[in-house]
Amino acid sequence: MPLSPDLPFPKSAGDAIRSKDWNDLVTETQRLDNAKVNRAGDAISGPLTIAGALAVGTTTPGSRLHLVDSNTPAVLRIQSTRAFGQGQLEFWSDPQGSATEWRPAMLQSIDLGGFTGGLAFLTNGSGAANRTGQVEALRLVDGRVGIGVATPAFKVDVGDRIRLRQGAGGTAGLWLYQTTPNEDRAFVGMVSDDAVGFWGSKGIGWGLSMDVTHGSVGVRTSAHPDVGLYVNGTDKTYGLYVYGASSQSLYVNGNAYIAGRARDQKIRSSVATGNQVSTASTGYVDMPNMSLTINAAIGAYFQINVQINGVQATGGTTIGAYFRLLVDGGVQESTRQEFNHNGWELRGVTLSRLLYLAAGSHTIAVQWAVTSGTLTCCWYGDIRQIQVIEQ
Incomplete structure (x- = not known):
């Protein structure tokens, strides 16, 4: 507390200075030297320890460190004297100097050169070995946010997966909103309690909706709510284009209804001719103009039809006539016809087989033979043909 000097005070010329006055002066000087720092326009050398609160610009601090500035914004500046010096604000847990003292998190400035800076948010990681670890979770650089990305190239640049969870309001997702030209907006995530996916309000209400309650998944519009996938391609080359390198780019487990025409690149190959040919061979020989080669892109079933x-x-x-169908030299179908009247028994011969063929080149051929006499086909210019259709 301040010193109250004995009277007379202040002293005048001729007043005695007693030993108590002198002792009080020395005692007060010692107290001020130990209890008070009151220096202006000078620097304090050495460490400064404050047992109570430190207040700057206020006499009523609201915390252990309280800075009040009449300017806005109020500025607390941290600066290093080193070139490319970083600033760092650390948060510590547990008593100082204890065996369990650790640093859960910190903020650190970033100097990327070219006067481009940033701010990094770091945590210690996990485990006692990482009590003072530095694991960066997020950084701000040049107006962009990077999560797992050192130099973000977009407003938000994520270097790993993003997980969206349902919040207290019952929804989760991303809200995409464009104010011009027509206030188009879209929602990615959980639209309601039972619909999850992509929803947009452009036009009549389009989007990708997944109803997890009723099990319906697909793309639909408000004009066609009963359609799982609705594509209007009248002004486009393709209404729906699916491209994939696998053998099954589009897989449908259930019934498929097509109101229009379905086109594909499956093999549909045939050979046909009408010239009259004969054979007297009692062993199998190739029938003229009755072979073809296909190149299967994938393993698939093929319907092979032969009509002679x-x-x-x-x-x-009683002449026996033999016909057989061969695929890659292997017999897949055969038949025998008998003729008993030395002619005048014109007939049609059919061979048919459904086969699975592996990817690659395959040769389909027809052979014939006769027990005696002469066997002829296309007697009056009739057609003989092979048809191969990929299923």
């Missing part, structure tokens, strides 16, 4: 018209055997009675 105007077939007749002459030169005796």
Whole structure:
């Protein structure tokens, strides 16, 4: 407390200075030296320890450190004397000097050169070995936010997955809003309690909606709410374009209804001719103009149909005629016809087989043979043909 000097005070010429006055002066000087710092326009050398609160610009501090400035914004400046010096604000836990003292988090300035700066948010990581670790979670650079990205190139640049969870309001997701030209907006995430996906309000209300309560997933519009996938491609080359390198770019588990036409690149190959040919061979030989080669892009089932018209055997009675279908040299189908009247028995011969063929080149051929006499087909210019259709 301030010293109250003995009277007379202040002293005048001729007043005695007693020993108590002198002792009080020395005692007060010592107290001021120990209890008060009151220096202006000078620097304090050495460490400064403050047992109470430190207040700057106020006499009523609201915390251990309280800075009040009449300017706005109020500025607290941290600066290093080193070139490319960083500023760092650290947060510590547990008593200072204790065995469990650790640094949970800190803020650190970033100097990227070229007078481009940033702010990094770091935590210690996990475990006792990382009590003072530095694991960066987020940084701000040049007006952009980087999460797991050192130099973000977009307003928000994420270097890993993003997880959206339902909040207290019952929704979760991203709200995309454009004020011009028509206040288009879209919502990515949970639209309501049972619909999750992408929803937009442009036009009549388009979007990708996934109803997790009723199990419906697809793209729909408000004009066609009963359609799982609705694509209007009248002004485009393709209404829906699916491209994939796998064998199944589009897989439908259930019934598919197509009101229009379906086009694909499956193999549809055939060979046909009408010239009359004959054979007297008692062993199998290739039928002229009755072979073709296909190149399957993938392993698939193929329907192979063979039709030979105007077939007749002459030169005796009870003549046996043989026909067989071969795929890559292997017999897949065969039949025998019998002719008993030395002609005048024109017939049609059919061979058919559904086969699975692996990817690659395959040769389909027809062979024939006769037990005796002469076997002829396309007697009056009838057609013989092979049809191969990929299923």
